[in-house]
Amino acid sequence: MYAQVIIDITHEKLDRVFTYCIPSELEGMLQIGMEVLVPFGASNKERHAYVVGFSDTCDFDTAKIKTIQKILEERVGAEAKLVALAAWMKEHYGGTMIQALKTVIPVKKKEKPKQKKYVRRLVSEAAGRERLAFFEKKSQKARARLMEALLEDEEISYDLVTKKLNVSPNAVKTLEEQGILRVVTEHIYRNPLKQQREETKEFVHTQAQREAIERFAKDYARGIHKTYLLHGVTGSGKTEVYMEMIAKVLKRGEQAIVLIPEIALTYQTVMRFYRRFGDRVSIMHSRLSSGERYDQMERAKCGDIDIMIGPRSALFTPFANVGLIVIDEEHEQTYKSEQVPRFHARETAIQRARMEGASVVLGSATPSMEAYYRCEHGEYELLKLQERVKARELPSVYTIDMRQELKEGNKSVFSAKLHELMEERLAKREQIMLFLNRRGYSGFVSCRSCGYVPKCPHCDVALSMHRGGKMVCHYCGYEAEAVIACPSCGSRHISGFRAGTQQIEALVQKEFPEAKVLRMDMDTTGGKDGHEKILSAFAGEEADILIGTQMIVKGHDFPNVTLVGILAADLSLYTDDFRSGERTFQLLTQAAGRAGRGKKKGEVVIQTYNPEHYSILHAAKQDYESFYAEEMQYRSLMGYPPAEHLMAALMSGEDEVHLEKAAHYLKEYAFRIARSSEAGIVGPASPYVGKVNDIFRRILYIRHARYDILIEIKDRLEEYIEMNKGYQSIRIQFDFDPMGSF
Numbered sequence: 001m002y003a004q005v006i007i008d009i010t011h012e013k014l015d016r017v018f019t020y021c022i023p024s025e026l027e028g029m030l031q032i033g034m035e036v037l038v039p040f041g042a043s044n045k046e047r048h049a050y051v052v053g054f055s056d057t058c059d060f061d062t063a064k065i066k067t068i069q070k071i072l073e074e075r076v077g078a079e080a081k082l083v084a085l086a087a088w089m090k091e092h093y094g095g096t097m098i099q100a101l102k103t104v105i106p107v108k109k110k111e112k113p114k115q116k117k118y119v120r121r122l123v124s125e126a127a128g129r130e131r132l133a134f135f136e137k138k139s140q141k142a143r144a145r146l147m148e149a150l151l152e153d154e155e156i157s158y159d160l161v162t163k164k165l166n167v168s169p170n171a172v173k174t175l176e177e178q179g180i181l182r183v184v185t186e187h188i189y190r191n192p193l194k195q196q197r198e199e200t201k202e203f204v205h206t207q208a209q210r211e212a213i214e215r216f217a218k219d220y221a222r223g224i225h226k227t228y229l230l231h232g233v234t235g236s237g238k239t240e241v242y243m244e245m246i247a248k249v250l251k252r253g254e255q256a257i258v259l260i261p262e263i264a265l266t267y268q269t270v271m272r273f274y275r276r277f278g279d280r281v282s283i284m285h286s287r288l289s290s291g292e293r294y295d296q297m298e299r300a301k302c303g304d305i306d307i308m309i310g311p312r313s314a315l316f317t318p319f320a321n322v323g324l325i326v327i328d329e330e331h332e333q334t335y336k337s338e339q340v341p342r343f344h345a346r347e348t349a350i351q352r353a354r355m356e357g358a359s360v361v362l363g364s365a366t367p368s369m370e371a372y373y374r375c376e377h378g379e380y381e382l383l384k385l386q387e388r389v390k391a392r393e394l395p396s397v398y399t400i401d402m403r404q405e406l407k408e409g410n411k412s413v414f415s416a417k418l419h420e421l422m423e424e425r426l427a428k429r430e431q432i433m434l435f436l437n438r439r440g441y442s443g444f445v446s447c448r449s450c451g452y453v454p455k456c457p458h459c460d461v462a463l464s465m466h467r468g469g470k471m472v473c474h475y476c477g478y479e480a481e482a483v484i485a486c487p488s489c490g491s492r493h494i495s496g497f498r499a500g501t502q503q504i505e506a507l508v509q510k511e512f513p514e515a516k517v518l519r520m521d522m523d524t525t526g527g528k529d530g531h532e533k534i535l536s537a538f539a540g541e542e543a544d545i546l547i548g549t550q551m552i553v554k555g556h557d558f559p560n561v562t563l564v565g566i567l568a569a570d571l572s573l574y575t576d577d578f579r580s581g582e583r584t585f586q587l588l589t590q591a592a593g594r595a596g597r598g599k600k601k602g603e604v605v606i607q608t609y610n611p612e613h614y615s616i617l618h619a620a621k622q623d624y625e626s627f628y629a630e631e632m633q634y635r636s637l638m639g640y641p642p643a644e645h646l647m648a649a650l651m652s653g654e655d656e657v658h659l660e661k662a663a664h665y666l667k668e669y670a671f672r673i674a675r676s677s678e679a680g681i682v683g684p685a686s687p688y689v690g691k692v693n694d695i696f697r698r699i700l701y702i703r704h705a706r707y708d709i710l711i712e713i714k715d716r717l718e719e720y721i722e723m724n725k726g727y728q729s730i731r732i733q734f735d736f737d738p739m740g741s742f
């Protein structure tokens with residue numbers, strides 16, 4: 001038997017695994033994640049290593065293979081547990097062990113940690129005076145100066161000693177050797193949270209909050225670790241519930257991880273945790289430097305903090321005793337990684353919790369189909385918060401059929417109802433949010449006469465119209481002058497689809513010239529804290545109307561917003577993705593939830609060309625259960641997750657003919673190995689974006705009710721790919737239960 005190990009896991013050169021022989025006395029004792037001692041390099045220097053896998057065979061000259069010396073007796077550390085988690089991720093999601101390790105363990109960067117260095121007096125004041133007299137008598141002026149300063153202050157900064165007092169480092173060293181002082185170096189971790197802890201308001205929890213907290217507390221006290229789904233509308237007090245649960249976990253000396261989608265990780269949210277738990281809290285986000293991020297992980301490892309808040313990657317915080325992992329807004333797509341291993345934070349969190357004896361709490365107003373399905377099947381426990389705290393009413397919702405508006409001669413993007421309500425709000429000085437169900441630059445150009453859509457010659461996607469008369473490709477950046485007449489039929493009725501946030505902003509300005517407008521989309525939120533700035537400005541009531549994409553439905557609470565307008569609610573229904581109905585329901589429900597969060601009741605206008613679609617009907621009523629039941633029928637009928645599991649094999653290459661052939665053979669092989677298991681195989685097809693930057697793409701879908709069978713098929717396909725030369729120029733990635741289109 002052989003073991004694969006990695007050396008020095010936090011090093012940048014985490015690029016390969018090494019094979020070692022397992023000595024007979026260690027056979028059967030080694031486990032993945034264990035720390036061992038191995039001889040390494042030409043000089044056979046002893047090094048610490050982690051076991052990451054096993055094999056019966058070995059590709060190298062077996063005579064040259066070195067042997068593991070021993071298992072290090074130390075307790076399994078946080079890192080070893082993460083190595084074991086990485087091994088699970090590799091198995092569960094595909095890819096290599098190195099890719100999995102790089103995901104869970106942050107790489108040490110060569111940035112210097114900030115240090116504080118000072119000099120501390122060790123001798124008593126009396127002894128110090130004696131030394132001072134001695135130095136003065138001997139005319140050792142520098143030493144005397146230092147001694148004098150140390151008699152005044154027991155500790156002085158090292159900089160002060162060498163620069164202001166002009167004492168040489170050598171002189172300091174001499175005094176240190178004489179036992180008079182000590183040079184102390186303290187690591188100062190870069191702490192991204194600098195605020196002071198404040199007094200917290202004490203709440204009387206609602207009945208529903210109390211019940212949820214108690215269910216968790218009871219199980220936790222008895223050592224029962226489960227996954228809970230906290231289903232509560234926005235404003236029902238979920239965050240308060242998380243904080244109570246976390247307090248229980250901290251009391252037992254365990255730690256908590258709180259995952260929040262990056263976009264919702266606003267100053268407001270973080271400060272709530274900080275006010276409650278003080279500087280035992282740390283945050284992670286993409287705007288931190290790699291040095292800051294590394295420091296946060298170090299602080300977690302050495303027990304400096306107990307709570308880590310952050311997006312997906314915070315899941316891998318190396319806490320020694322994780323007691324609770326919270327995933328807020330668990331339905332969010334961003335919890336699925338787009339890089340290999342394409343892991344889902346929900347499943348990976350549950351696995352980490354299982355391995356380390358922790359609980360998981362998922363929270364959402366619109367739970368994912370997966371989470372709710374698992375509650376129904378008894379895998380998770382459902383906790384409900386049905387009402388908003390302080391009995392605030394949910395908003396009234398009006399669904400407007402835009403086809404009818406057109407028939408009645410209204411060609412504007414605003415229905416008569418929305419226009420009327422906007423005027424009313426502006427007069428009352430209440431705020432309005434206009435939500436565009438799409439990314440900001442989706443203004444694709446189309447011909448109203450023949451339907452022609454100009455596309456990027458490299459990427460096969462529609463070009464978007466930008467202000468200034470340019471059409472732009474959002475995959476590769478290709479630009480072209482806007483066309484005046486349709487290249488296909490010659491009609492002059494060709495223009496940008498009126499659905500970009502920029503266009504909406506211009507229209508709002510035209511129809512409501514007195515209104516102050518803010519826009520939030522990919523273009524306006526660039527730069528440090530860009531989106532935070534816009535949200536704070538709107539929260540500070542610096543504008544009457546905020547226009548934005550899905551970004552605006554998260555994060556801040558805006559008590560003065562009493563009207564939410566949802567323009568073109570059905571745009572997200574037309575993506576080529578089996579989750580589009582779910583996504584539409586979530587977006588509409590979350591957007592509607594922004595209205596009336598203050599004392600005044602809110603109203604919501606949903607504009608649609610498809611008012612009878614069940615996603616829109618149930619979102620308008622804020623009726624999750626009915627939506628779930630109907631959507632689940634569709635998923636079961638089609639065999640889509642969560643009814644069954646779906647594995648995508650994404651193939652890409654530069655030679656389209658060769659790619660086509662390789663995809664075809666992979667499918668043939670998949671058919672052969674899947675025959676006995678009755679897996680369904682679809683494709684290979686060109687994905688939605690068939691070509692990006694002149695790289696062609698194909699996709700093969702394999703479906704089965706059992707995940708473990710899909711994993712077996714994946715393992716066989718990986719072997720096949722590795723053995724066949726024809727696949728060398730082709731990149732293949734696996735994606736389980738994919739989210740979104742490729």
Ligand code: ADP
Binds near residue numbers: 236238
């Ligand atoms: P959610 O996370 O479900 O959107 P929050 O926890 O943010 O809800 O709660 C919404 C608002 O209500 C917050 O301002 C919060 O401080 C407040 N709140 C929560 N629980 C209570 C309570 N029991 N009594 C009074 N206010 C509460």
Ligand code: ZN
Binds near residue numbers: 488
């Ligand atoms: Zn045309």
Ligand code: ZN
Binds near residue numbers: 456475476
């Ligand atoms: Zn392009």
